[in-house]
Amino acid sequence: MLNTDQFEWLSFDCYGTLVDWESGICDAVSNVLNRHGVHRSTRKILAMFSEIEPKVQARPGYLRYRDVLHEVMQSIAAELNLAFSDDELGSLAESLPNWPIFPDVAGALQTLKERYKLAVISNVDDDLFASTAKALNVDFDLVVTAQQVQSYKPDLRNFNVASAHMKVDKQNWLHVAESLYHDISPANQLGIKSVWVNRPNRGGGTRPTDAVPDVVVPDLAALTEILCRH
Template sequence: MIDYGRFEALTFDCYGTLIDWETGITAAARALLGDALADRSDEELLAAFAAVEHEAEVPYQRYREVLAFCFRRIGERFGIPVDDAQAAAFAGSVGEWPPFPDSTPALRRLQGRFTLAVITNCDDDLFARSEARLQVKFDHVITAEQARSYKPDQRNFQLAHERVGVPPGRILHVAQSLYHDHVPAKRLGMTTVWINRRAGKGGGGGATPPADATPDAVFPDLASFAAAATAG
């Protein structure tokens, strides 16, 4: 059981943890490709995204380019032509992806007790739109654009530790993705909490590749984590 009183700061993943990126990805893809995706399930779309995203992230390029690449590759996998305008529109849709309903109230509750930071695989300008949707101002924002790398690269976490400015043992990492977040965070010796947003959904891992990691605690949503972390 975690003693939340020993932590000064919380670092969060954004997309998949705070922002419902799976709904955002599938909604944007269907809006742009319409009937061409009629015979493809959301799980198929998400699995295709998970399979190609990392290909575009090494070497580093901006997340807009990563998403545009992903959308073209998804089209190739499904035999659907994707033009440059559609790829760019998909990349720009990030700012429209919705927060999970519990994200804003949970973050506001946690803000009263902890320093809040976000470690996100995103560009500065795209994340700014998501932060506005969350209606919460983070104390520290660490983007892939700043780190010049993407999680699961440990450099993103190391940059966050430098920015937050407290000992790593007093920073708790909170995230949905085992692959992007828990594996590298545990390798750095961090305590982690898994927000298992896909609990009960069945199917595969959604937009995230599979990975093995052992978080220190598991919650089905951010609201239940916030309640536990601020109790007492």
């Protein structure tokens, strides 16, 4: 169990943890596929995404996340032997600001903000997160994006940059995320305590890994109950 009194900072992954990125991804990709008379299940779309996205992010040289999503759509088109228009190739990135916030998130963040400093460490561009931040409706004490660091989680640089800004001992930092691959694994490597938000019927958008969180919760409401019950 966690010693909840030891933490000063809570950092969060955004897309997948605070934002229902699986619904956002599947809706955007399905809309394009349907125009071409092609239908794929949610599971298949997420399987393609989870295979393609990290490969694009791992290529030499940094790409903005908007461009990563463009490349993802190109790869999906190639895999399905389709030809997407320029608008269709850009549609996944354009949809991101409208991806839905999980219903438990806003209230949980407001409650946690009363006790902890809050950070976001996200694999996204500054302008894309700015649109999402309006919907989250909480003032984060720190936002670290992939664009700022010029790398993508699970690269340790993203966490090291956050640490440099927080100026906090690792024992006083708790990282909260949905992705074992992008977040819990690097937290393990760095000795940062972590919470895996294992939402029901979710998790198909990221690669599997053997990372081990300190605590598992089904949503942020459950996390808030643990951290704020004293």
